[in-house]
Amino acid sequence: MPDYPLSLRVRGRLCVVVGAGDVGRRKARGLLDAGARVRVVDPVAARLHDLEEAHCLPRPYRPEDLADAFLVFAATSDHDLNRRVAADARKGGALVQMADDPAGSDFSLPALLRRDDLTIAVFSGGGSPALCSLLRDEIDAGLGPHWGVFLEIAAALRRKRLTGSDSSSYNRNVLDQLAAADLAGLIAAGDRDAIERLLSRVLGTSVSLDQLGVSLSKGSK
Numbered sequence: 001m002p003d004y005p006l007s008l009r010v011r012g013r014l015c016v017v018v019g020a021g022d023v024g025r026r027k028a029r030g031l032l033d034a035g036a037r038v039r040v041v042d043p044v045a046a047r048l049h050d051l052e053e054a055h056c057l058p059r060p061y062r063p064e065d066l067a068d069a070f071l072v073f074a075a076t077s078d079h080d081l082n083r084r085v086a087a088d089a090r091k092g093g094a095l096v097q098m099a100d101d102p103a104g105s106d107f108s109l110p111a112l113l114r115r116d117d118l119t120i121a122v123f124s125g126g127g128s129p130a131l132c133s134l135l136r137d138e139i140d141a142g143l144g145p146h147w148g149v150f151l152e153i154a155a156a157l158r159r160k161r162l163t164g165s166d167s168s169s170y171n172r173n174v175l176d177q178l179a180a181a182d183l184a185g186l187i188a189a190g191d192r193d194a195i196e197r198l199l200s201r202v203l204g205t206s207v208s209l210d211q212l213g214v215s216l217s218k219g220s221k
């Protein structure tokens with residue numbers, strides 16, 4: 001049975017990482033990048049030195065470290081300890097991920113590719129995490145920076161029209177027309193005049209990139 005993929009809002013929520021080896025530190029960084037409050041526990045203080053934004057506890061794990069946790073990562077190299085951490089976490093109602101037990105965990109993380117607000121996530125059902133990274137890099141190489149700008153334009157147009165009664169079909173229709181006229185290619189080429197003309201033609205009114213608050217500089221190669 002496949003997992004249920006979602007994009008979790010962890011901003012301001014407490015997430016605890018037990019074990020700050022390569023794996024635990026990678027998870028802690030990702031959580032900090034997403035604005036979570038992060039607590040990291042590891043008896044080897046040197047492992048915590050580059051995680052200043054986190055609340056670091058340089059000592060062995062204790063069950064009370066998980067108090068109020070939303071997510072818990074059991075990332076030590078001690079299998080039994082990871083299982084104990086997971087059991088403690090579930091008692092407190094947290095979702096838990098054990099670095100060495102995908103099947104026993106509540107969730108797993110994908111390899112990520114980001115272009116501003118655009119995120120592409122690659123999962124392999126735990127079959128080969130290294131393949132997830134490889135495929136992410138392949139997609140990265142083929143996916144120009146202009147898709148982030150395309151999303152900015154699409155999101156700005158959508159915000160402006162969402163109050164209309166049949167807004168969903170309107171939004172879909174506008175997007176289809178912009179894509180068919182190769183808006184992505186025009187952004188990649190940095191052709192501002194052609195983009196403004198295309199927007200006016202499709203929207204039947206004069207819409208400028210400035211009005212939409214979109215800068216082209218990020219999208220051209």
Ligand SMILES: C[C@@]1(CC(=O)O)c2cc3[nH]c(cc4nc(cc5[nH]c(cc(n2)[C@H]1CCC(=O)O)[C@@](C)(CC(=O)O)[C@@H]5CCC(=O)O)C(CC(=O)O)=C4CCC(=O)O)c(CCC(=O)O)c3CC(=O)O
Nearest residue numbers: 099100102108109110111123124125126127129130132133
């Ligand atoms: C289930 C899951 C749980 C989770 O951790 O979320 C999990 C579990 C395990 N990973 C293992 C190994 C490796 N993991 C990586 C790397 C990544 N692992 C990630 C995700 C996941 N790893 C989840 C499944 C995702 C899916 O498949 O859908 C990535 C994508 C995301 C991230 O961690 O943020 C991140 C790339 C980040 C990036 O590139 O951006 C590398 C490569 C490297 O380190 O360079 C290796 C070594 C090569 C190899 O084995 O493939 C082992 C065996 C450990 C051992 O042998 O002891 C287990 C445990 C097991 O399989 O039993």
Ligand SMILES: NC(=O)C1=CN([C@@H]2O[C@H](COP(=O)(O)OP(=O)(O)OC[C@H]3O[C@@H](n4cnc5c(N)ncnc54)[C@H](O)[C@@H]3O)[C@@H](O)[C@H]2O)C=CC1
Nearest residue numbers: 019020021022023024041042044060061075076077099100
């Ligand atoms: N999910 C994933 O992406 C991957 C998972 N793994 C698995 O993840 C586990 C960790 O891998 P690494 O980070 O490479 O190992 P590591 O050995 O570098 O780090 C483990 C950390 O756990 C700490 N630790 C040990 N006892 C502790 C305790 N009582 N309380 C708190 N911390 C404690 C250690 O001090 C160490 O810093 C391994 O079991 C490995 O099989 C490995 C690679 C990728």
